[in-house]
Amino acid sequence: MLNFVFKNQTEILFGKGQMREITSRLPEAAKVLLLYGGGSIKNNGVYDQAMSALTGVEVVEFGGVEPNPTYETLMQAVATAKQNDVNFILAVGGGSVIDGAKFVAAAFNFDGEPWDILVKGASFSNPLPIGAVLTLPATGSESNGNSVVTKKATSQKRAFSSPTVQPQFAVLDPEYTYSLPPRQVSNGVVDAFVHVIEQYLTYPVNAPLQDRFAEGILQTLISEGPKALSEPNNYDVRANVMWSATMALNGLIGQGVPQDWSTHMIGHELTALYNLDHAQTLAIVLPAVMYVQRDKKAEKIKQLGERVFGITVADEAQQIDQTIKAVQDFFESMAVQTRLADYQLDEKAVQEVIANLEKNGMTALGEHGDIDLAKAKEILMLAL
Amino acid sequence: MLNFVFKNQTEILFGKGQMREITSRLPEAAKVLLLYGGGSIKNNGVYDQAMSALTGVEVVEFGGVEPNPTYETLMQAVATAKQNDVNFILAVGGGSVIDGAKFVAAAFNFDGEPWDILVKGASFSNPLPIGAVLTLPATGSESNGNSVVTKKATSQKRAFSSPTVQPQFAVLDPEYTYSLPPRQVSNGVVDAFVHVIEQYLTYPVNAPLQDRFAEGILQTLISEGPKALSEPNNYDVRANVMWSATMALNGLIGQGVPQDWSTHMIGHELTALYNLDHAQTLAIVLPAVMYVQRDKKAEKIKQLGERVFGITVADEAQQIDQTIKAVQDFFESMAVQTRLADYQLDEKAVQEVIANLEKNGMTALGEHGDIDLAKAKEILMLAL
Numbered sequence: 019m020l021n022f023v024f025k026n027q028t029e030i031l032f033g034k035g036q037m038r039e040i041t042s043r044l045p046e047a048a049k050v051l052l053l054y055g056g057g058s059i060k061n062n063g064v065y066d067q068a069m070s071a072l073t074g075v076e077v078v079e080f081g082g083v084e085p086n087p088t089y090e091t092l093m094q095a096v097a098t099a100k101q102n103d104v105n106f107i108l109a110v111g112g113g114s115v116i117d118g119a120k121f122v123a124a125a126f127n128f129d130g131e132p133w134d135i136l137v138k139g140a141s142f143s144n145p146l147p148i149g150a151v152l153t154l155p156a157t158g159s160e161s162n163g164n165s166v167v168t169k170k171a172t173s174q175k176r177a178f179s180s181p182t183v184q185p186q187f188a189v190l191d192p193e194y195t196y197s198l199p200p201r202q203v204s205n206g207v208v209d210a211f212v213h214v215i216e217q218y219l220t221y222p223v224n225a226p227l228q229d230r231f232a233e234g235i236l237q238t239l240i241s242e243g244p245k246a247l248s249e250p251n252n253y254d255v256r257a258n259v260m261w262s263a264t265m266a267l268n269g270l271i272g273q274g275v276p277q278d279w280s281t282h283m284i285g286h287e288l289t290a291l292y293n294l295d296h297a298q299t300l301a302i303v304l305p306a307v308m309y310v311q312r313d314k315k316a317e318k319i320k321q322l323g324e325r326v327f328g329i330t331v332a333d334e335a336q337q338i339d340q341t342i343k344a345v346q347d348f349f350e351s352m353a354v355q356t357r358l359a360d361y362q363l364d365e366k367a368v369q370e371v372i373a374n375l376e377k378n379g380m381t382a383l384g385e386h387g388d389i390d391l392a393k394a395k396e397i398l399m400l401a402l
Numbered sequence: 403m404l405n406f407v408f409k410n411q412t413e414i415l416f417g418k419g420q421m422r423e424i425t426s427r428l429p430e431a432a433k434v435l436l437l438y439g440g441g442s443i444k445n446n447g448v449y450d451q452a453m454s455a456l457t458g459v460e461v462v463e464f465g466g467v468e469p470n471p472t473y474e475t476l477m478q479a480v481a482t483a484k485q486n487d488v489n490f491i492l493a494v495g496g497g498s499v500i501d502g503a504k505f506v507a508a509a510f511n512f513d514g515e516p517w518d519i520l521v522k523g524a525s526f527s528n529p530l531p532i533g534a535v536l537t538l539p540a541t542g543s544e545s546n547g548n549s550v551v552t553k554k555a556t557s558q559k560r561a562f563s564s565p566t567v568q569p570q571f572a573v574l575d576p577e578y579t580y581s582l583p584p585r586q587v588s589n590g591v592v593d594a595f596v597h598v599i600e601q602y603l604t605y606p607v608n609a610p611l612q613d614r615f616a617e618g619i620l621q622t623l624i625s626e627g628p629k630a631l632s633e634p635n636n637y638d639v640r641a642n643v644m645w646s647a648t649m650a651l652n653g654l655i656g657q658g659v660p661q662d663w664s665t666h667m668i669g670h671e672l673t674a675l676y677n678l679d680h681a682q683t684l685a686i687v688l689p690a691v692m693y694v695q696r697d698k699k700a701e702k703i704k705q706l707g708e709r710v711f712g713i714t715v716a717d718e719a720q721q722i723d724q725t726i727k728a729v730q731d732f733f734e735s736m737a738v739q740t741r742l743a744d745y746q747l748d749e750k751a752v753q754e755v756i757a758n759l760e761k762n763g764m765t766a767l768g769e770h771g772d773i774d775l776a777k778a779k780e781i782l783m784l785a786l
Contacts, residue, residue, distance in 0.1 A: 023414065025414065028409065032406050032407070225641075226625060233618070234615055237614055257658075270654075
């Protein structure tokens with residue numbers, strides 16, 4: 019096992035009705051920026067519950083944060099936050115809104131061009147504190163310090179991470195997910211699944227507990243994910259998906275083990291260029307990464323097949339092939355397609371993604387840093 | 403799944419050499435009470451490493467905290483802490499030292515008789531902050547707010563719990579466990595195993611992820627525990643046991659599910675009366691609790707048997723019998739005996755334990771509150 023330092027500071031408020039707990043967790047004389055997305059929270063009752071919980075608290079609204087939140091929109095939110103001198107951000111939405119809140123929090127007291135936080139790793143101080151009300155289980159953003167922001171003008175999708183912008187609390191009420199469109203449910207399950215894989219599917223370092231935890235999340239997503247589509251109002255199913263997605267990327271399962279985020283890195287370029295859903299890009303890239311890296315990942319792919327999918331074939335190559343196929347089948351069973359052609363993309367897209375990876379310095383991906391541009395191209399060609 | 407609120411504030415510093423990280427985590431102008439046990443840390447190098455890390459920091463020592471720490475000894479530590487006006491406690495040891503540190507921290511600014519914190523749930527304020535250096539993986543005390551203290555004068559073993567006395571950081575260096583006597587290794591593994599069982603072996607509430615995490619810890623303890631005895635200097639084995647014991651009782655796996663702490667409650671009386679090792683009492687009581695509660699716990703006992711021990715028998719009664727036997731066999735394989743007679747205790751002890759349970763109000767134990775004195779007696783008689 020590798021050394022690690024780990025703490026997760028987010029207080030999880032899990033279950034129906036937990037919204038009422040948020041007021042006691044706001045700062046004194048709170049002036050809250052209520053950040054949200056396309057407005058679905060106004061139709062499904064979440065907005066009303068938030069405003070009811072915030073009775074007596076000064077609230078400034080900023081809606082319209084888009085999926086794959088853009089720098090352009092978020093800078094407007096920063097302006098609104100400054101104009102109104104807020105001292106807290108309540109992010110109500112999915113990973114995009116919460117990621118956006120982190121950027122707004124960091125940019126609020128930043129001198130200079132905040133884009134530098136994303137591209138130059140510029141340091142910032144005194145970020146606004148954040149609380150999250152999660153409506154879409156997927157990214158884990160509600161209890162980690164990660165944020166991904168896209169600059170529309172240049173099609174650049176970049177990330178930053180800091181414990182100082184991690185939400186202080188997160189309301190996880192499974193009922194808030196009942197009204198999600200099926201496509202978002204599917205995307206969330208696939209995103210969480212791939213987060214786990216990226217902290218698990220590398221090479222063994224004799225960390226059996228981390229393996230078991232990762233496998234436990236995968237098993238739960240496989241059993242509960244399809245039910246979330248077929249039984250949208252089943253509370254326990256929604257709760258299990260929600261808790262799995264949070265545990266998938268709150269830092270715990272990745273402690274002490276190598277990680278491989280190449281699927282996310284390559285996928286980000288597909289979203290930036292063609293506006294594919296984040297999870298769609300992962301479903302396209304991951305099986306191809308597994309295939310191209312099959313030798314280096316052999317031990318863990320076999321373990322995944324056996325423990326999570328119940329595949330036990332004596333022949334190693336077959337065991338690996340069937341496990342990759344099982345992952346692909348799971349994505350397809352969640353109605354997320356797994357080939358570039360399914361999204362009308364061809365070799366031209368491969369060239370463009372490779373050019374973007376090069377431009378963004380993504381030339382040594384994977385747990386061994388050996389996914390260079392040639393290998394990335396091999397991966398994408400396999401995914402055609 | 404049941405509602406829950408969860409946060410774990412302890413920063414885990416895991417791995418070899420992490421002691422050097424502690425200095426940056428002390429308060430300014432730190433005056434540290436170094437609390438430890440019987441002195442083994444002076445023989446195995448841990449004391450020297452701590453003192454080396456604390457170079458330049460004012461340190462007051464208090465050694466001699468015993469296994470099952472006593473109120474009498476800890477009140478001496480409180481006096482030392484007050485005389486020297488310390489502002490931080492560094493607990494270096496196992497669960498007993500860390501539990502003791504929590505009581506000292508709580509008693510430090512307490513007006514009145516600190517025993518009331520344990521028997522009357524008296525509230526306290528401004529506890530001293532605590533850091534922990536773990537030398538014995540077992541209780542999980544390094545990252546939870548629980549403390550158990552025994553009053554020698556009256557043979558009372560009582561607990562209190564508060565997030566305000568939870569360690570701010572915990573150093574988990576597997577190398578510190580190399581020199582542990584085998585009996586302490588065995589006890590630690592059994593204690594952690596039973597902690598998991600007590601948050602798992604109740605009745606199903608459709609919380610599959612919690613189940614998988616619990617099973618993952620049990621599987622890891624079963625595979626790594628015996629190796630910790632046979633390969634005492636195997637770093638990864640020690641690391642895996644250490645991380646498992648912390649995860650067993652840092653609060654995570656018990657969120658959203660019913661719990662049954664009857665084994666601990668009954669076991670505490672055996673320790674208070676006859677000074678049995680804490681883990682010995684658990685190894686005696688748990689199999690009998692499983693047997694007596696077999697109908698109410700049937701679903702989970704069968705799941706435990708199948709998933710953790712690989713037992714699959716069509717007949718339900720046999721499946722349950724074999725699973726209880728497997729738990730007992732595991733304890734015995736860790737060289738912890740499972741019958742009262744193994745410790746020269748007989749029916750007289752049963753009567754005395756029942757009398758103590760009655761005196762301490764422990765008359766409605768278990769996840770259903772249905773383990774009354776009659777049932778507790780049935781459990782103990784089965785364990786003769």
